[in-house]
Amino acid sequence: MLHSSLQSLIDSMPRGSRLVGLDIGDKTVGVAISDPLFMVASPMKTINRGKKLAPVIEEFKTLIKSEEVGGLVAGLPVSMDGTEGPRAQATRDLTREFSDRLGLPYAFWDERLSTSAIERFLVNEADMTRKRRKDVVDKMAASYILQGALDSLGGRF
Numbered sequence: 001m002l003h004s005s006l007q008s009l010i011d012s013m014p015r016g017s018r019l020v021g022l023d024i025g026d027k028t029v030g031v032a033i034s035d036p037l038f039m040v041a042s043p044m045k046t047i048n049r050g051k052k053l054a055p056v057i058e059e060f061k062t063l064i065k066s067e068e069v070g071g072l073v074a075g076l077p078v079s080m081d082g083t084e085g086p087r088a089q090a091t092r093d094l095t096r097e098f099s100d101r102l103g104l105p106y107a108f109w110d111e112r113l114s115t116s117a118i119e120r121f122l123v124n125e126a127d128m129t130r131k132r133r134k135d136v137v138d139k140m141a142a143s144y145i146l147q148g149a150l151d152s153l154g155g156r157f
Contacts, residue, residue: 001105006149009071009107017070021146023138024074024091030138032146033067041146043139057101072104075111075145109149
């Protein structure tokens with residue numbers, strides 16, 4: 001079930017549950033998780049999408065149960081001018097599919113520049129090699145997206 005705002009998504013979730021942030025790419029899905037108070041986002045993992053969705057869904061089912069997840073926040077790849085292209089529609093479609101199969105409500109968060117901001121940080125501040133960046137950039141981008149969404153709440157919890 002799509003929520004028009006992050007606040008309405010949180011209001012629909014069971015008390016004490018967490019949000020999962022998603023950075024959906026063509027080949028992988030970066031995953032981050034919030035604390036139960038919706039203050040801090042932490043990178044979790046990167047899931048390879050492969051050709052079939054079923055293994056990805058099974059991995060999410062395990063995560064949802066073990067981490068008490070109550071909702072999804074997916075980064076929406078909007079163009080710099082605010083328009084949505086094919087990647088945004090693919091993200092909408094896959095997020096809707098996740099929601100339907102996992103039984104979780106969801107909302108979108110504008111992810112403009114999230115991956116490039118993480119790449120810059122990993123190169124300039126963390127001095128990571130290209131290989132190591134490839135391993136962490138998606139889950140870090142998911143965390144960046146989720147933290148932006150949480151910060152927009154202004155500590156209301």
